[in-house]
Amino acid sequence: MRLTPVAFLFALGLQTGLADAKCVPTPVPVVSVDLPSRYEDGSKTRSEIDEAANAQVNKVLEPVDEFVSVLARQTTDALRLAKIGEREKAQLLADCVMAGLERWAKANALSRLTSVNARLAIPSRVAGAAFAYALASPLASRKEAQRKAISAWLVRQANETVKFFDDPKTPPRAARNNLRMWAALSVLRTGLTVKDNSLVKWSEDSFRRTLCTASKDGSMPLEMERGPLALHYQLYATQPLVVGVALLKANGKDLSKICNNALQRIVGFTLDAIDDPGLASTRAGVVQKRPRGKSSLQAHELAWIPAWQSLGLSPSLKGYAPSKMTLSNSKLGGNQTLIWEKPKS
16 A cells, blocks of 8 residues: 555654654645545445546545544554653654644534535544544643643534434435444544543444344344445444444443344354355345455454454454454554553553
8 A cells, every 4th residue: 555655754753763753744634525425326235336436535535534544653653652651752642643633623624524425434534533532632741722622623523423313314224334333433432532421322322223233143234235345344334333332341331242142243244254255145135245255354454353352252353363464443543452452460
């Protein structure tokens, strides 16, 4: 994957040692987002990709994704430095994360989402920003005005997300499928950080509804309607669902075994179908395009594993990912092994 100039400079800094790590500025805030559909007109299952439209979507989202990626990389390294006792260096990078968040917050970034597709796509990116704030702020300098600005921005984003996904005019399938899971995770992370019980409750209810509508075999009905991309979207929904349940449990709300161990059934079906895509093909009624086998999965697709392991459920998934693979996803805050590892007693 080609690194952007900002990403390249940061990666170079890591190669030469964190002792010289410097603050990497975030991209210019993006205020307005308008996205077309990635899919061909008339695609009932929204699984036939329109390549030109897909390229346009990726181009529009590129600065937003870069923003979240820069935050995640610096948050990860702040956590790593703090772990080894390099408090001052950790604070430097955490302050950098906070400065980037403040820049976007003061610009009221992502406040003009002028299409349905934009409003569906942006919450997963805001989740990355919310995780960065939750993880970096304890390590950063105390600047109350800065924290107030960031919190207010994230809460505005969360409230708009809730309003949109609960709006009867929102496409009903999109309002309840994998996109709802990412929206719920974004709202949850913000709600927990700012201690807003209404946001936490909305997220909890969203996760609960999905868990309790899972099929007996663990397939998700709405994802199985996605034709040749059904398995792809089952996996995409599983990521925020697992992380959301793990976050809730860490905060005293345990959904890990509700509705006849729904989460275990969902994870079980997902993993079984990755090994044997025919399982999803049977459910979806069409041969699956991807993923096809464990070896086809990328790190960001497996980044939920440490959160899953924190729940203590079966299977343990120890050794499921290649040993050299860094389980990281910018939408989840960065390096998940670092984030979810248990403190040594």
